[in-house]
Each structure stands twice: as structure tokens, then as C-alpha cells.
Amino acid sequence: MADISIKELSSDIRKAIDELKTQGDFETVGVVTRVGDGIAWIYGLSDCGFNEMIEIDAEDGTTVTAFALNLMEDEIGAVLLGNDIKIKAGTNARLTGKVLEVPVGPELVGRVIDPLGRPLDDKGPIKTKQTGLVERPAPGVLDRKGVHEPLMTGIMAIDAMVPIGRGQRELIIGDRQTGKTAVAIDTMINQHQQETGVINIYVAVGQKLSKVARLIERLKREGVMDQTIVIATSASDPASLQYLAPYTGTAIGEYFRDNSQHALIIYDDLSKHAVAYRQMSLLLRRPPGREAYPGDVFYLHSRLLERSAKLSDEKGAGSLTALPIIETQAGDISAYIPTNVISITDGQIFMETTLFYQGIRPAISVGLSVSRVGGSAQTKAVKSVAGNLRLSLAQFRELAAFSQFSTDLDEETKARINRGQRLTELLKQPQYSPLSVWEQTASLMAANEGVFDTVPVDQIKQAQDALLKRLRSDAKKEMGVLNKGDKPTDEIKNTILKVAKDVAKTYEVKESLK
Amino acid sequence: MRTITRGELANVLATLVSETKDQSTLAKRIAAFLVETHQTRELEQLMRDVRSLREKQGQVEATITSAFPLSSDAKRQIEDLLANHYPSGSTFIINEEVNPEVLSGIKIKSSEKQLDETARGKLRRLTKAVV
Numbered sequence: 112m113a114d115i116s117i118k119e120l121s122s123d124i125r126k127a128i129d130e131l132k133t134q135g136d137f138e139t140v141g142v143v144t145r146v147g148d149g150i151a152w153i154y155g156l157s158d159c160g161f162n163e164m165i166e167i168d169a170e171d172g173t174t175v176t177a178f179a180l181n182l183m184e185d186e187i188g189a190v191l192l193g194n195d196i197k198i199k200a201g202t203n204a205r206l207t208g209k210v211l212e213v214p215v216g217p218e219l220v221g222r223v224i225d226p227l228g229r230p231l232d233d234k235g236p237i238k239t240k241q242t243g244l245v246e247r248p249a250p251g252v253l254d255r256k257g258v259h260e261p262l263m264t265g266i267m268a269i270d271a272m273v274p275i276g277r278g279q280r281e282l283i284i285g286d287r288q289t290g291k292t293a294v295a296i297d298t299m300i301n302q303h304q305q306e307t308g309v310i311n312i313y314v315a316v317g318q319k320l321s322k323v324a325r326l327i328e329r330l331k332r333e334g335v336m337d338q339t340i341v342i343a344t345s346a347s348d349p350a351s352l353q354y355l356a357p358y359t360g361t362a363i364g365e366y367f368r369d370n371s372q373h374a375l376i377i378y379d380d381l382s383k384h385a386v387a388y389r390q391m392s393l394l395l396r397r398p399p400g401r402e403a404y405p406g407d408v409f410y411l412h413s414r415l416l417e418r419s420a421k422l423s424d425e426k427g428a429g430s431l432t433a434l435p436i437i438e439t440q441a442g443d444i445s446a447y448i449p450t451n452v453i454s455i456t457d458g459q460i461f462m463e464t465t466l467f468y469q470g471i472r473p474a475i476s477v478g479l480s481v482s483r484v485g486g487s488a489q490t491k492a493v494k495s496v497a498g499n500l501r502l503s504l505a506q507f508r509e510l511a512a513f514s515q516f517s518t519d520l521d522e523e524t525k526a527r528i529n530r531g532q533r534l535t536e537l538l539k540q541p542q543y544s545p546l547s548v549w550e551q552t553a554s555l556m557a558a559n560e561g562v563f564d565t566v567p568v569d570q571i572k573q574a575q576d577a578l579l580k581r582l583r584s585d586a587k588k589e590m591g592v593l594n595k596g597d598k599p600t601d602e603i604k605n606t607i608l609k610v611a612k613d614v615a616k617t618y619e620v621k622e623s624l625k
Numbered sequence: 626m627r628t629i630t631r632g633e634l635a636n637v638l639a640t641l642v643s644e645t646k647d648q649s650t651l652a653k654r655i656a657a658f659l660v661e662t663h664q665t666r667e668l669e670q671l672m673r674d675v676r677s678l679r680e681k682q683g684q685v686e687a688t689i690t691s692a693f694p695l696s697s698d699a700k701r702q703i704e705d706l707l708a709n710h711y712p713s714g715s716t717f718i719i720n721e722e723v724n725p726e727v728l729s730g731i732k733i734k735s736s737e738k739q740l741d742e743t744a745r746g747k748l749r750r751l752t753k754a755v756v
Contacts, residue, residue, distance in 0.1 A: 136740070137710055137733075137738040137739065137740045138738065138739050138740070138741070139737055139738060139739075140734065140737065140738065140739040141737070142669075142673070144669075144670065154669075154670050154673060155673065155736075155737050156737075157737065172745070172749075174749065174753075184632070185631060185632075185670070186670075203739070205739070
């Protein structure tokens with residue numbers, strides 16, 4: 112049971128009694144004519160506004176909150192935010208005069224909440240000083256600044272080839288079980304390990320609660336939960352809560368954005384969000400469109416994602432970076448919802464099932480992944496070594512089919528295949544092990560300069576580990592400088608290559624002894 | 626037969642109710658019309674529409690719910706309260722309802738407005754303010 116201070120509670124009650132007016136006002140009331148499937152149809156309430164909160168009296172004397180989504184001539188369709196079992200036809204409904212707000216502020220950090228801001232983690236009630244509107248317009252053009260600060264994920268394949276900046280929206284898209292959530296988790300872990308000060312917000316939309324529980328456990332184990340807020344809805348929660356969850360997360364993220372801080376929000380996943388919205392819309396008798404989604408399903412996501420932005424210096428220079436996740440079916444990125452979200456975001460990271468089962472994890476398809484912000488959001492250190500990476504891998508993919516005929520190929524082609532195999536192996540990364548800036552720079556520099564060309568492919572990861580271990584112990588100061596992100600000096604470059612050559616020789620020797 | 630909307634029907638009924646002297650005959654005529662046009666299910670909403678329209682025309686009908694029967698003095702005060710809230714109202718029709726579940730106080734309900742000064746209503750507001 113949570114510890115509640117009786118003294119504080121008494122003070123709150125006295126304050127509430129004082130605030131109660133001695134005589135109430137006339138309230139606008141309507142009556143519920145029909146209720147079912149999470150929707151209450153209400154007669155009256157002619158002054159009701161769109162998205163306005165409505166309180167409905169339940170049988171047991173409590174009230175159930177709803178928000179008005181269908182305003183028609185004769186009745187209002189209100190989506191219930193609680194159980195519809197307690198409501199009967201004929202009960203009263205009252206306007207509140209407010210639209211939906213949720214508590215926002217630093218008090219939420221470290222907590223697990225539902226889309227209405229109620230705690231789910233048994234750590235006691237949450238008291239915030241402010242509330243934020245769930246639906247709010249996105250910042251205008253003049254309030255924004257171009258994305259120019261990197262947001263390092265710690266995943267070398269992403270930071271090198273598909274770099275993400277603060278304020279960007281980068282979609283993570285792929286089939287089920289391809290590592291989409293793993294990329295998001297590693298990004299959150301990296302914010303903690305690199306002490307970036309970025310607040311993580313993870314929005315679970317209609318996920319299995321066991322998955323959310325495992326994720327929270329992992330975040331606690333990595334020490335990340337202290338800078339993370341989790342908004343959780345399960346598949347058994349009403350569609351209304353699943354619909355609200357991403358907007359609640361964004362409202363919470365906007366607090367940090369508007370207060371000169373930086374936040375990262377992960378929507379896992381928007382496919383389920385669209386399905387929940389489809390369910391609500393069909394029950395509200397809105398006409399179905401393509402794939403039975405309502406006509407405004409694009410607007411559902413566009414107004415959500417536009418709120419993730421990098422603000423101008425005049426507005427505090429805060430940012431909210433979004434990593435929405437979309438699940439495809441059989442790799443079809445040309446389906447309705449995936450194409451909608453691809454056109455909204457500033458790039459996508461495409462996770463392929465075939466790569467995953469080939470052992471290439473993270474299973475990022477270099478050809479289909481892109482960051483529209485690109486180099487302006489990349490640290491100079493990584494940028495200096497990642498320039499040719501995409502091209503090298505593209506050339507390798509073209510030639511990959513010929514690798515089985517290696518004896519019949521010219522030397523240049525063999526060299527390209529050789530290099531491509533080693534780069535592919537180098538870009539593999541275990542889960543929960545994000546790499547820092549200097550680790551990525553050193554690894555890629557060694558590979559690009561051909562130092563690892565003589566290391567057997569299956570020992571590349573060991574060679575990389577050995578290189579990083581040596582640099583960590585022998586060149587700690589230089590790597591600390593490199594970790595700041597500036598382009599490596601010639602001295603640092605020489606240090607790295609010298610150590611890399613020493614390490615590579617070790618593996619050549621080991622191979623020759625076999 | 627041309628379909629008449631509920632709004633149009635409510636307008637007609639509001640006029641008929643204002644003009645009629647024979648409530649029973651009017652009720653039968655309305656019932657017959659609703660049965661013939663298969664609109665019996667809309668009776669509740671229709672009557673609310675009529676009440677709302679009559680309110681706009683100055684005939685305010687309110688239901689007063691209290692735990693105990695009201696004294697004539699209380700009824701007079703309630704009429705004054707309604708007159709203050711509906712300055713354009715010319716006629717006030719009060720229906721009384723006794724419901725011990727409200728514990729104490731009164732609740733005044735017109736077609737679209739409600740004033741809940743019952744103990745139950747105050748407890749609800751208090752709960753909301755604290756939580």
C-alpha cells in the first residue's frame with residue numbers, strides 16, 4: 112500500500128472544501144440514450160465542444176469520464192474512458208467545460224502511468240504542478256530551428272548511415288520480431304550511458320503487458336528507468352485509452368521540449384494505434400475508407416508527429432525527438448498505414464526479416480533505410496569515418512551473389528567483397544550494448560582503412576572488442592577527447608590505426624596457426 | 626409519406642402544446658402519429674426537444690427533486706431562483722419529486738440545465754476536487 116501522509120491529505124481536503132462554492136451553478140446536462148462497446152450516445156448538451164470532457168453518472172454513484180468525438184444535430188457520440196458496464200441509458204451526462212489534460216512535469220520521470228496520468232507502478236500518487244493538453248497544435252514554422260544536434264542511438268549501423276538528430280521523426284518499420292523495439296530500447300539505454308540528459312518516454316500502445324513488464328525490468332537493470340517515463344496500455348484496455356496513449360506521451364514530452372530540455376519519445380506501435388482508432392470510428396458510425404480505416408487516419412498520425420520538433424533559440428532550443436514504430440505484414444511497406452507514416456516522418460529504418468534470420472542484427476536494410484536530415488545531425492567524428500560506408504555496402508550487396516565464385520573474380524571485385532563482408536560483420540551488435548562515439552569512430556576507422564581486411568570474417572567482432580579494450584586502457588585520454596564528437600585529429604587517428612594494426616596482426620597470426 | 630425530422634416535429638408539437646386546451650386528445654393524436662410513422666422510440670427525445678423549445682419561448686418546466694416534500698415557501702424561493710436564471714421566462718411549471726436517496730438539499734432540473742445542491746451532489750463535487 113502506498114504511504115499517504117494523513118496531514119497532507121487533511122490539508123488537501125480543507126483546501127478542496129474552501130474551493131467549493133457555497134452555491135453551485137446551473138450545469139448543462141444531457142441524458143445517455145444508448146451505451147455500448149465503449150461509446151455513449153448522449154442527447155442534449157447542445158453547447159458541447161469537440162473533444163470536450165463529459166462526466167456521466169454511473170449506477171454506483173461514481174462518474175465515468177468520456178470525451179465527445181461525434182457532434183451531430185440530435186445527439187453526441189462520446190467515447191468512454193472507463194468501463195461502460197456501470198452506465199445505463201437514462202443516466203445524466205454533464206459538460207466539464209474542459210478538454211482532456213494530463214499531468215506533466217519532472218515528477219513523472221521514473222514512473223509508469225496510464226494515458227490519463229494515473230500511476231500503474233504502486234509507487235503512490237503523482238502530484239505535478241502543471242497539466243498539459245492532450246491535443247495541442249504543433250509549433251509553427253517560425254518557432255522551429257533546423258535539426259542540427261545529433262541524437263546518438265549507440266547502434267553503429269544507425270549512427271553511421273542513418274543518423275538521427277534531436278527534433279527529428281525517424282520511423283522504425285518492419286515485420287514482427289525483427290528487432291524494432293530492441294532498437295528503441297538500445298537508444299534509451301544509450302541516453303543514460305552517454306549521460307546526454309535526454310528524457311525517454313516510451314508509449315506502449317496495445318502491447319502485451321508481459322512485454323511491457325520485461326521492458327521495464329530491463330530499463331531498471333540498466334539504470335535507465337530513472338530518466339524514463341512509461342505510458343502503458345495493453346491489448347485488453349479500451350480502444351479509447353489506446354487511442355489517447357501517444358497523445359498523452361507527446362503532451363508529457365512537450366513539457367520538456369518547451370522548457371529547454373530534450374526528450375525522446377517512442378511510439379510502440381502506431382499500427383495498433385491506427386487499429387484502435389479504426390475501432391472507435393466504426394463504432395461511432397463514421398464512414399469507413401480504405402481497409403476500413405476512417406478518412407482522417409492520416410491526420411491521426413500527422414498531428415501527433417508534427418508536435419515532435421526542434422525549437423528555435425528564442426523558444427528555448429528544446430527538442431522532442433520521435434521514434435514511431437510501425438509493424439508491416441510480410442514486408443509490405445507500400446500498405447496504407449506504413450505509407451502514411453513514411454510520408455510524415457523524416458526518414459525510416461527498415462528492419463528486414465531475411466537479414467534477421469541470416470544473423471545480421473540489428474537487421475537494418477541499408478538500401479531501404481534513410482535519414483532525410485542526414486549529415487547535419489551526425490557527430491563530426493562519426494561523419495568523418497562513415498562517408499563511404501553506405502556506398503561500400505551497396506557495392507557489396509550488388510556483388511554478393513558472386514562471392515561464391517571468388518576464384519574467378521578480378522582483384523578489385525574480390526577486395527570489395529572482402530571489405531563488404533567485414534563491414535557487415537562489424538555492424539552486427541548485440542542487444543543492450545550501445546557503443547559510444549569514440550567506440551564507433553575507432554571501429555569504423557579501422558575497417559575503412561583496411562586494417563581489418565586480413566582478419567577472418569568470423570573473428571571481426573573479437574578483433575573489434577580487442578581494439579576497443581586496448582584503446583580504453585592505453586589511450587583513455589585521447590578517446591575521451593574523441594568522444595566529444597569533433598573530427599579526429601591526425602594524432603588520434605594515428606593512435607587508433609597503430610593499435611588496430613597490432614590487434615589485426617594478432618588475428619592474422621592466430622589464423623595462420625590453424 | 627414525406628419523412629418529417631424530429632426537430633420539425635418538435636416545433637409543431639411545441640406550438641400545439643401551447644395552443645391546446647384538451648391535453649388528453651392531444652396526447653392521443655401525438656401517439657397515433659408516432660405509431661403510424663414508427664417513431665415511438667423517439668418519444669423521450671421528442672418530449673425533451675419540445676421542453677427545450679418551450680423554454681426558449683419562455684415556458685420553463687423544471688423538476689425539483691428533494692429528500693422531503695417541499696414547503697410552499699421553498700417552492701416560492703425556487704420560482705424566484707428560476708426567474709433569476711431565466712430572465713426571459715414568463716411561465717414556470719414546477720414538478721416535484723421526492724427521493725430519499727439524495728439525503729438532503731434539492732436538485733433543480735430543466736430541459737438542458739441542472740442545479741444540484743443535494744448532499745449527494747456536493748459529495749460528488751468534493752470527491753472530484755480532492756481526487
